[in-house]
Amino acid sequence: MNRRAEVTGRLDERLDRLTTALETLAEVRVSASSADESVRVEVDAGGRVVSLTLSEAVRSRRAARTSRDIMACIARARAATAAEVRTALVARFGQGDALADEVAARFEGRPPAGEPRPPKPAGADDEPFDIGQVMRPAT
Secondary structure (H helix, E strand, C coil): CCHHHHHHHHHHHHHHHHHHHHHHHHHCEEEEECCCCCEEEEEECCCCEEEEEECHHHHHCCHHHHHHHHHHHHHHHHHHHHHHHHHHHHHHHCCCCHHHHHHHHHHHCCCCCCCCCCCCCCCCCCCCCCHHHHCCCCC
């Protein structure tokens, strides 16, 4: 087998495994409920809310309490996503698989979805953005 075919084969295998990892991540869902079960939130692997269920009990209480319960449930579900991602990847690829470990590590160290990313260091942009350069008065 020539070198090119060998490299192409390895790349094809990695692409297939990455595709499988993405399919696995698409299936991950984590839910959390309030203590009284009146609020239930479900998030995907990226921490995005995909489902919010409120029971009739929320009608009889203050909105601020319901809001706090919703936010707490979102936080708990997001906090559990990294562990669920690792569990799903290990189930698919096996314990100690390098790709599963690499993908799971990215989830374990990332800020939750919707949270601001740390600011880039000064000079990290390719070029500065100046609104004056983009918008000019019509002539």
